[in-house]
Amino acid sequence: MLLVVILAGVTALVVGALFVVQVIVGADAPSAGDPVRLEHVHGLGVDPADGALYAGTHYGLIRIDEDGTATLVADRVQDFMGFTVVGSEHYLASGHPGADQDGPANLGLIESTDGGETWASVSLEGEADFHALEARHNLVYGYNAGALMVSDDGVNWETRGSLPLADFAVSPSDPDTLVATTEQGLALSTDGGRSFAPMEGAPLLQLVSWTDDSVLVGVAPDGATYLSNDDGESWQLRASVEGQPEALTAVGRQVFVALAGGTVVRSTDAGASFSTMHAGD
Numbered sequence: 001m002l003l004v005v006i007l008a009g010v011t012a013l014v015v016g017a018l019f020v021v022q023v024i025v026g027a028d029a030p031s032a033g034d035p036v037r038l039e040h041v042h043g044l045g046v047d048p049a050d051g052a053l054y055a056g057t058h059y060g061l062i063r064i065d066e067d068g069t070a071t072l073v074a075d076r077v078q079d080f081m082g083f084t085v086v087g088s089e090h091y092l093a094s095g096h097p098g099a100d101q102d103g104p105a106n107l108g109l110i111e112s113t114d115g116g117e118t119w120a121s122v123s124l125e126g127e128a129d130f131h132a133l134e135a136r137h138n139l140v141y142g143y144n145a146g147a148l149m150v151s152d153d154g155v156n157w158e159t160r161g162s163l164p165l166a167d168f169a170v171s172p173s174d175p176d177t178l179v180a181t182t183e184q185g186l187a188l189s190t191d192g193g194r195s196f197a198p199m200e201g202a203p204l205l206q207l208v209s210w211t212d213d214s215v216l217v218g219v220a221p222d223g224a225t226y227l228s229n230d231d232g233e234s235w236q237l238r239a240s241v242e243g244q245p246e247a248l249t250a251v252g253r254q255v256f257v258a259l260a261g262g263t264v265v266r267s268t269d270a271g272a273s274f275s276t277m278h279a280g281d
Helices: none
Strands: 002-007 011-013 020-027 041-046 055-056 060-064 070-072 079-087 090-096 108-111 120-123 130-136 139-144 147-151 157-162 169-171 178-182 185-189 207-208 216-219 226-230 236-241 245-250 256-260 264-267 275-278
Touching: 020 236, 041 090, 041 130, 041 256, 090 130, 090 139, 090 185, 130 169, 139 169, 178 207, 207 245, 216 245
Parallel strands: 041 079, 041 245, 079 130, 169 207
Antiparallel strands: 002 011, 011 020, 041 055, 055 060, 055 079, 060 070, 079 090, 090 108, 108 120, 130 139, 139 147, 147 157, 169 178, 178 185, 207 216, 216 226, 226 236, 245 256, 256 264, 264 275
């Protein structure tokens, strides 16, 4: 279960036994114009408009170009707790305002249709803090305060099942099929997230991503990556990444993993090998 504790300017994130504790000291938060820091990545997504990778981080939305150059989008320092790419220059996110921004502590669901330059509130402002978001089948799936919520318009929400999860992915072929990562192992839902059952024989994974061509990709807490071509019935062990995984996205044969410390690695061969795309601290 994801527990956020704020005490004396320190935010500690503890996710069961899957994660090593990470501590972020608010006093070190950068200001607009400071060097870009890929710190505490909550979500990754590839914009189909130009193929650039975007990272929703504790200190803003960061664009990472093919050559590894990182740029803070709109020079906005803001905490993106959840982030997903819907389409070309179209993103959904959640989180908390920056130190110089007005608004409630929880942003609810926010939306950008201009590549992250500007954002508008969609729903649940002041209420929801989505730590994971997915957009598929003209639906929005969000994980908020231990509950999976689903909306067909981003405004009206149905609360589905409650499950202590670290990450989840939605099948590209069936809006009711979801896979979630938990301390006990992978869990499968075939009723839109209303209930989950253990996936027997699956590896223990921390992060999951489901490509449009039905390849399910996962990363274990120790950095080992896995691939399934049959909706999680069987798994192939692929290459390992060195470092603590924070976020994952897979598009076609490309696999991107953000690691603690600001490094992002990329595979162009479906996880058979990885190279550094952006070097962190």
